[in-house]
Amino acid sequence: MIVSMAVVGPANSPLFIHTISPEEDPLNFHYIIHCALDVLDERLNTKSKTPGGNDPNLGLIYPTEDYRVYGYVTNTKVKFFIIVDEIETKMSDIREIFRRFHLAYVDAVSNPFHLQGHALASKSFEARVRSLAAIRL
């Protein structure tokens, strides 16, 4: 089950963090994403050697004791994170969710009133992410 989805900007500023489970402290997920950022940055720097198409999916980047964090980086260095709490998750499902997440993000950013670098304030984006997060993996 997805417990959190987040978008982090190119300057590593959080643009959008959505957490599902009410019993868990949402701040916990902020910490996890923060740590995942470091891992992702490291992954990015080592991967920059490889020529040929960069796959935006970085796959599992940060397994903690309760959760697993999946990462996805666009060519504009916008990072998407999905945190799940199950052991068995299919990569193809995660890929599909990232793809839709990315599309929703693009629509939200196309809003002429959205200021680049600021947090995403779009209600419809939130609604779409919520429905994405509700998908059973």
Place this chain on the structure above:
Amino acid sequence: MKPSRGTGTMNFAPVEKINSELFTLTYGSMVRQLLVDNEDNVEAVNTQLEKMGYNIGVRLIDEFLAKTSTTRCSDFRETAEVVAKVGLKMFLGVQATVANWNADGTECSLILEDNPIVDFVELPEQYQSLSYSSMLCGVFRGALEMVNMKVESWFVQDTLKGDEVNEIRLRLLEVVQDEYPFKDDE
């Protein structure tokens, strides 16, 4: 419909197209720039947008008349139909329905199911009174003024403000009499 008019779809097909996203994003950034230039004075921006629409309409009517072989409309009802079905289809790619006529036949509503210029747009709190698509109202005003009809148009319902459809009210103020000694009908 008179056979000389042709349908909106027929006229829409051979016209050059651009990507609607490009158009939407251009309009959006123009509105943003207007807001910045007018220091967030929403009323001033509304007036500006309408004026810009007016200037566009004044020029657009000639293209419209050239591309479609529209004959002179006998009354305002017909005008509204032509604007909604042929004009909007040809230039925006969407058709509107005409409804809510008043008793005199001088006021009507154009109902647009979807408005391509507001794709992706969400109005933030401080701009809730912004008439984002008021350029469209200006276009109607400008175009119809060139065919001797003074109209007023404004948005009654706006999907940006949470309504189901977009409704533009069109009111005929007066028909300016032709001064030309020859008829427009060829």
